[in-house]
Amino acid sequence: MARGPGERAGLSRAAVLEGAREVLAEVGLRGLTMRALARRLGVAPNALYSHVPGKDELVDALLDDHLGHVTEPPADSPDPLAAxxxxxxxxxxxLVAAPDLVPLYFARRGARxxxxxxxGVTMxxxxxxAGVPARTVPPARVNLIVHAIxxxxxxxxxxxxxESRAAFTAGLGWLLAGIACR
Structure with a gap:
């Protein structure tokens, strides 16, 4: 069976992201370069470009991949604001489970x-x-995300x-109460 670009080096997108996460944790964002990642993975730098176009996209992919761990409530939850x-x-x-990524969420103003x-669609x-007017949903979402980050x-x-978690929970309650009041 023929392999696609980047697969000849034995890479997958998951392996590239895992390697990038390790490099980021060890040397920070400045040290996370395509060359450093290629060295970590034991491949030529050009093997990475079939998985990510460049460093910015690599960081965006890392952030979004991490959000895959967020537990989504059922869309038909009986209490939508509780959901x-x-x-x-x-x-x-x-976010708290990955302290090295939190500053990147700030720098990039979230993930996309x-x-x-x-x-975002679920929220x-x-x-x-919950009865929040459609025109106020986008700013409400932004405020909730900014509060979490x-x-x-x-x-x-x-x-x-x-204490940090209690402060987050209290603030979240205040925000949701305000959003519910419209």
């Missing part, structure tokens, strides 16, 4: 890939079901994990 709270809490937990889009649908940022720079 939004569960979705945002799962997002917070996923398939997982991020799927989660929007839940808010519409900002709270995760505070939680990952030290301090008490329980």
């Amino acid at each position: 939004v709270a569960a979705l945002m809490t799962s997002t917070y937990d996923v 890939g398939a997982n991020a889009q799927r989660l 929007d649908g839940l808010m519409v079901r 900002g709270s995760a940022s505070f939680a990952t720079v030290g301090g008490d994990a329980a």
Whole structure:
């Protein structure tokens, strides 16, 4: 069976992302270069380009791949605002679990890939079901995402994990109460 581009080197997109995550954790964003990643994976740099066009897309793919760990509530949840709270809490937990990625979510103002889009569609649908006017759904979503990323940022720079989570949960409740009031 013939292999496609990049597969000749024995690479998969998952392997490229895993290697990039390891390089990022060891040397930071400045040290995450296509050459450094190729060295880590034992391939020529050009083997990476069939999986990602460049470093920016690699970082975006890392961020979006990580969002794949967010637990999505059922779309038909009986209490849509509680489902939004569960979705945002799962997002917070996923972000806190990867402190090296949190600054990148800030720098890139979130993620834009398939997982991020799927989660956004789910959140929007839940808010519409909760009676939030369609015109206010996008800014409500942005505020919820900023709260999750900002709270995760505070939680990952030290301090008490329980206090950080309590502060996130309280703020999330306030935001959702305000969103519900329209």
